[in-house]
Amino acid sequence: MREGSGTASASALKEVLPRKGILYQEDFAYLALCRPKLMPLKSVTLEKLEAMQKNAQDKLRQQQQQQQEQQGLGGVGSSAARPNIF
Amino acid sequence: MDPLFLALSNFRRRNFEKCVEICTELLNKNPLDQSVWSLKTRALTEQVWVDECDGEEEGLADVLMDDNTIASVARPGTSLRSAPPSSAGGPSQTFRPSTQSGRPLSGVVRPGSQGGRPGTMDQALRTPRTAQTARPVSATSGRHVRLGTASMVSTGDGPFINLARLNVAKYANQQNIAKALFEYIYFHENDVRHALDLAAQATQALNFKDWWWKVQLGRCYYRLGLFRDAEKQFKSALKQQDNINTFLSLGRVYIRLDQPMASLDVYKDGLDKFPGEVTLLTAISRIYEGLNDLPKAVKFYKDVLQCDATHVEAIACIGTNHFYSDQPEVALRFYRRLLQMGIYNCEIFNNLGLCCFYAQQYDMTLTCFERALSLATDQGIADVWYNLGHIALGIGDINLAYQCFRLALVSDNDHGESYNNLGVLEYRRGNLETARAFFMTSASLSPHMYQPHYNHAKLAHKVGDLQTSFIIVQKALNLFPAHVDSQELLKTLETHFQTL
Numbered sequence: 197m198r199e200g201s202g203t204a205s206a207s208a209l210k211e212v213l214p215r216k217g218i219l220y221q222e223d224f225a226y227l228a229l230c231r232p233k234l235m236p237l238k239s240v241t242l243e244k245l246e247a248m249q250k251n252a253q254d255k256l257r258q259q260q261q262q263q264q265e266q267q268g269l270g271g272v273g274s275s276a277a278r279p280n281i282f
Numbered sequence: 283m284d285p286l287f288l289a290l291s292n293f294r295r296r297n298f299e300k301c302v303e304i305c306t307e308l309l310n311k312n313p314l315d316q317s318v319w320s321l322k323t324r325a326l327t328e329q330v331w332v333d334e335c336d337g338e339e340e341g342l343a344d345v346l347m348d349d350n351t352i353a354s355v356a357r358p359g360t361s362l363r364s365a366p367p368s369s370a371g372g373p374s375q376t377f378r379p380s381t382q383s384g385r386p387l388s389g390v391v392r393p394g395s396q397g398g399r400p401g402t403m404d405q406a407l408r409t410p411r412t413a414q415t416a417r418p419v420s421a422t423s424g425r426h427v428r429l430g431t432a433s434m435v436s437t438g439d440g441p442f443i444n445l446a447r448l449n450v451a452k453y454a455n456q457q458n459i460a461k462a463l464f465e466y467i468y469f470h471e472n473d474v475r476h477a478l479d480l481a482a483q484a485t486q487a488l489n490f491k492d493w494w495w496k497v498q499l500g501r502c503y504y505r506l507g508l509f510r511d512a513e514k515q516f517k518s519a520l521k522q523q524d525n526i527n528t529f530l531s532l533g534r535v536y537i538r539l540d541q542p543m544a545s546l547d548v549y550k551d552g553l554d555k556f557p558g559e560v561t562l563l564t565a566i567s568r569i570y571e572g573l574n575d576l577p578k579a580v581k582f583y584k585d586v587l588q589c590d591a592t593h594v595e596a597i598a599c600i601g602t603n604h605f606y607s608d609q610p611e612v613a614l615r616f617y618r619r620l621l622q623m624g625i626y627n628c629e630i631f632n633n634l635g636l637c638c639f640y641a642q643q644y645d646m647t648l649t650c651f652e653r654a655l656s657l658a659t660d661q662g663i664a665d666v667w668y669n670l671g672h673i674a675l676g677i678g679d680i681n682l683a684y685q686c687f688r689l690a691l692v693s694d695n696d697h698g699e700s701y702n703n704l705g706v707l708e709y710r711r712g713n714l715e716t717a718r719a720f721f722m723t724s725a726s727l728s729p730h731m732y733q734p735h736y737n738h739a740k741l742a743h744k745v746g747d748l749q750t751s752f753i754i755v756q757k758a759l760n761l762f763p764a765h766v767d768s769q770e771l772l773k774t775l776e777t778h779f780q781t782l
Contacts, residue, residue, distance in 0.1 A: 228706075229703050230698075230702050230733050231377055231379050233699065234389070234633045235628070235629040235666075236388055236598070237620075237629050239391065
């Protein structure tokens with residue numbers, strides 16, 4: 197207890213020492229939090245699979261970009277050939 | 283220098299792309315050179331080779347239309363699919379989070395163990411909505427096909443071998459190149475039917491005397507889902523030659539048939555022949571872990587560490603187990619060991635941060651989490667924020683915790699745990715309606731967790747909606763029968779209804 201208010205509250209509160217019966221304590225049921233989660237490491241195989249997949253995706257993307265660039269170049273050429281309607 | 287020698291040297295040094303390049307040039311000059319041709323198949327195979335004994339992803343069709351399981355209602359503790367027994371001696375569900383399938387969270391994630399096994403069609407179809415865990419429709423599609431396209435992309439100018447025009451019978455008789463060709467078809471082309479054809483003809487050509495071909499036949503059958511045929515081939519191969527790989531493959535067949543006890547027997551037979559073999563010991567531990575028998579799993583992981591002190595999976599799993607059995611300081615030592623061994627990623631720093639915090643080494647905690655956040659990928663960052671939320675709760679900074687859980691949801695909108703914890707925080711703030719919405723979202727996103735159900739029931743009880751509370755607390759008890767608080771809530775409700 198804090199020193200300042202000690203005298204007043206000490207007289208107000210009586211200590212209880214039951215002579216008979218069961219000493220009990222009230223138990224509150226709180227809401228349940230989900231527990232902290234350790235993250236599982238990735239196995240070597242999984243890492244390899246993911247790396248391969250990522251490589252493949254990158255390569256595909258590169259190829260698509262190249263194709264688009266080529267088409268884009270073609271597109272510029274064709275638009276130049278097209279008559280300007282504005 | 284002789285180009286073939288150079289190609290061989292590159293192959294040995296695992297410069298497969300260079301090796302393939304040289305072989306292609308040589309084959310352009312002389313297309314009939316068998317040695318170069320065979321070397322090229324081997325180099326192409328090595329590029330995409332993966333260890334199949336580590337498990338594989340099961341597709342949607344495999345999981346849902348699975349009629350290989352022998353007992354649909356298995357006895358407790360004998361199935362990897364039905365609900366695990368809760369009183370197996372390990373830490374209870376209160377402390378140790380579980381995966382979607384209700385199995386305890388493992389220290390290592392492997393190809394097969396990512397998504398978990400959904401219980402119902404509804405769950406299975408809902409999972410792919412989260413882009414990160416999209417489940418392929420069938421095992422024959424999915425990752426195998428994706429890797430197949432990957433290999434096609436890398437070659438550029440069409441496939442190296444045209445399988446449709448391959449004279450299988452001719453190559454089946456040439457044992458010196460048939461094996462390399464088989465692996466090429468199986469791994470690189472992912473064409474199991476052609477591979478099976480080749481293996482069947484080759485084993486015939488040798489009068490069924492070569493165990494290697496039998497194992498390959500078994501693998502093809504396994505990939506095609508013909509598990510009983512695969513089992514026969516593996517057993518026949520084991521009669522001729524004891525081989526670790528064959529034991530592992532046979533064990534995997536039984537796992538797919540959902541007979542973990544049978545696969546344990548196989549692995550133990552294997553251990554009799556190859557005492558102290560790490561892969562067999564690891565396989566045993568994985569099964570015990572799947573059966574929720576954590577003390578035994580840890581025992582075998584410790585055996586693994588006796589034989590191989592740098593086994594990442596064993597260290598991680600033992601560390602995880604210590605963490606959840608209230609010994610974070612011991613777990614910290616295991617994870618620190620992993621860090622010393624050179625593993626440097628988001629997961630390890632996240633785990634170190636958590637261990638440090640709960641082992642009361644507060645100086646390191648935030649540093650570890652900062653490192654984890656800087657290394658995190660899109661997949662992992664939600665979990666890091668979620669765990670940081672716990673640190674914030676631990677130091678009593680509710681606002682920070684709130685923000686962390688929110689950030690976890692920003693990175694992964696389907697993070698059920700964060701929803702639940704946000705619900706608890708909202709409940710404390712007195713926003714009961716918001717809390718209820720969070721609990722309901724959490725319960726629908728993570729049907730394997732009991733916490734949102736319990737919390738929702740508790741909340742409903744508080745606002746006087748006893749009927750809802752009664753229904754929902756039963757859901758919580760279904761998921762975690764030994765949860766004392768739920769049992770008491772149910773008892774209170776029952777007495778209440780009886781007095782009415």
